[in-house]
Amino acid sequence: MNRRIHRRSVLGFGLGLGATVLAGCETPPSPAPAPPSAPNSPAVTSTSARTAPSGPSGPATQLVRAESGRPEIALTFHGAGELSITRRVLDVLARHGARVTVLAVGTWVAATPDGVRMVRDGGHEVGNHTWSHGDLAGMTEGPMLTEIEKCRDRLDAVLGTPGTFFRPSQGQYATPAELAEAAKAGYSQVLSYDVDSLDWQDAGADRIRKAVATARAGSVVSMHLGHPGTVAALPGVLADLAGRGLRPVTASQLFA
Template sequence: MRVNDGVAPVTRRALLWSVAVLPLAAACSTPAPAPAPAPAPVAVPAPTTPPPPVTTRPVAPPTGEVARASTGRPEIALTFHGAGDEELARAVLTALHDRGAAVTVLAVGTWLRQSPDAAKMVTGLGHELGNHTYSHGDVDSMGAASVRTEIERCRDLISAAIGSPGAFFRPSQAQHATPEVIRLAAAAGYPTVLSYDVDSKDFTDPGALAIRRNVASARPGSVVSMHLGHPGTLTAIPGLLDDLAGRGLTPVTATRLFS
């Protein structure tokens, strides 16, 4: 019989337990791997102020030239070359206003410059203002650059006076506009060039009766060419309006006529 010397005997179960636990403890005591280094910060460029947008003047596509409306309404447009003595012009426009007639004045730029109140006088009496070039030269004999300048200088005077470039452009010393003039007018803000189909010939000072006879050819939709700076025109206005009324025709602005 074996004598116990004070040390507990090692059993098979204890031995197996130690074999299983020791590797696990060793594994648990292994230090955790070091974390991966953080990526270096990416440099972000400082924000910059974007450049201001490029603005261009909108250009309306040219619709061409108009000389007569086809609405069928019993209306005509009396259109006036805007130049001459300011008081005579005021008398003509007042006589029209007092009879309830609204007209379109195609102003010459030099007239607007010499008579600073002329533009507001036209619109203040209920009439419409348009562009008839700056100096009333022969547009058909000018190069493109000169025509552009003529249109734009008058446009700028109208805009300064009434806050808009006016309703229409009409070439000077020409009843009809060339394709080049139509293109240049559209680029300056006038997509429609206003011509006429009836010429009163009042600028020849033929007398009031002759002016009335010349306008008698007007029909519904007609555009009549007249002038502010001639005394015979003022004399003709009352009878001319009576003639139109007797035929059932109402004078309106060109914008109204073509709307």
């Protein structure tokens, strides 16, 4: 069966402007494998990324890793947490000339619209990471679609766009039902990832750097805006990537 490698749990998430943190997105995974190759596993594709259209006719395409051969990777951030931490992350990215993709949680967008605006104004890409970051795969179709649409509509109200991609919450890969509901909400592409930075575990900058060091050209790396450890690790992560000749780009650029 095509089930996710792991399910993630939220360890702390509220709506306050200064004190909210999406403290954790996942349970400890086993050593990071390459994307599965079984018949029902997510496809690795280099399909071009596009802004969410209005009503694809079939399920969304799942993007896991690009195979263009270009020396690029996509750093993707789950968007939630304190505004001050978001600002620090964006400052580090700006100093290194890096562009990233932020998959925003709808309740964070609603409570802290300045955060997602700062992401956009910094030249980064924005996507949809559900309204409340619940266990999406455990929901029936109706609530699942509502989670996607509420975040979509809030992003559109704040930024004038529903975001380029959708990413399900609490899992690395999308289920068939999530791909179907994403398409109903207008997203033709679901952005998964092949590298987990483990920054949600707050285990220190060295561990985060080691986790990201497994990335290779075409990889999509999962990170988080709301963790101070991410800020501490990010300069080293970016230096490591530069030393390996890998350039951080938005997911749209990676899959172009």
